[in-house]
Amino acid sequence: MSELLEKVKTNLILEHSADDTLLEQFLTAATAYAESYQHLDEGFYSKNTMPATTEQAVIMLASHFYESRDGSTGGFFADNVQAGQQVWNTVNLLLRLDREWKV
Template sequence: MATTGLLDKVKQNLIIDHTADDVLLNSYITAAVSYAESYQHIEEGYYTTNVMPATTEQAIIMLVSHFYESRDGSTGGFFADNVSASQQVWNTVNLLLRLDRDWKV
């Protein structure tokens, strides 16, 4: 499976060294991968059997981290005092995902 190891990378990014939130993080990973596949115009489940480009992987790590840090509905994390932080995350994620997008017409 190409998405193996994402949990460890997300936990490293979030500086988490426990397993208490693994189920939650895995649900966020599933959602982020689904978003990436949809945004990139590739079939659902593509990244379960195909190599995930590094830029897409980074976008997913960022998006999962954002979901986790913002699970209470705020911008969350270190950027809670910045009202545009949430939009900045989405802009960056989408820019990264565009690099591996299938530009079908």
């Protein structure tokens, strides 16, 4: 099992492996989003080390995908209608820290 998957499961407080395949799909999507947002080639993080801030963003985004897989805001803050948007805002802020800026 990948180290990143373990970190997502720890973040979600998941001790079972029933959803590992689903979580891997969410990790793939979150990593692809990070690469695109940071203007990196597809698959960049499969060959290069992911910075800590980007890793945290990917963990948060994959966790958000898992918690809202039924189409709701999901998770602990489901009663807060802006919780989903706040996740995206935080993820984007973290990804900007490692983004290659073109001048």
